[in-house]
Amino acid sequence: MKTLIVYGTRHGSAKKVAYRLRTKLPGEVQVRSVTKERIPPLRDYDTIVLGGSIYMGKIQKELRQFAEEKETELLQKKVALYICAGEPDPALLARELKDNFPENLYAHAVVKEVAGHEIHMDQLNLLEKAILRMKGVKSSTFQLSADMIDRTAEKLKEPHS
């Protein structure tokens, strides 16, 4: 099994999930930032994981663009999708996950998960802090889901149907 994990992040939690997932997967696993690194040709991989984080309801635009541009190829692969997102309402989280990837890709993916979230108050700019204050968030939180990472790895290890 050869896996490519492509992530988008602003403050590091989606990257952390990508690297944690890498440690749980068998075979060769490569991790690439969608904004900072060259993404190798997808034809070299059996499994592709796309993960990003949500700000004001949206995933990183570069990740969305990548998913759209590569959709045809991605539909030939085993695909997992995840987001890091902090909305407390599970229905809203589910909608953020679904709406931020192309419809056909979402339907095709064998894993679609919310990986939890982290907020590092000391890393946020004034605007970000103000936005969070309006949402009632006042302190740092560290709630990435180890279960999600284990579940995703187990599902990706299953033979491709």
Ligand SMILES: Cc1cc2nc3c(=O)[nH]c(=O)nc-3n(C[C@H](O)[C@H](O)[C@H](O)COP(=O)(O)O)c2cc1C
């Ligand atoms: C300014 C700001 C806006 C955010 N907006 C949303 C949002 O609309 N929906 C959501 O579910 N989470 C939102 N979050 C929570 C982030 O998605 C969460 O902190 C995530 O772990 C950040 O990932 P990153 O470290 O990879 O950038 C927001 C966080 C900040 C700081």
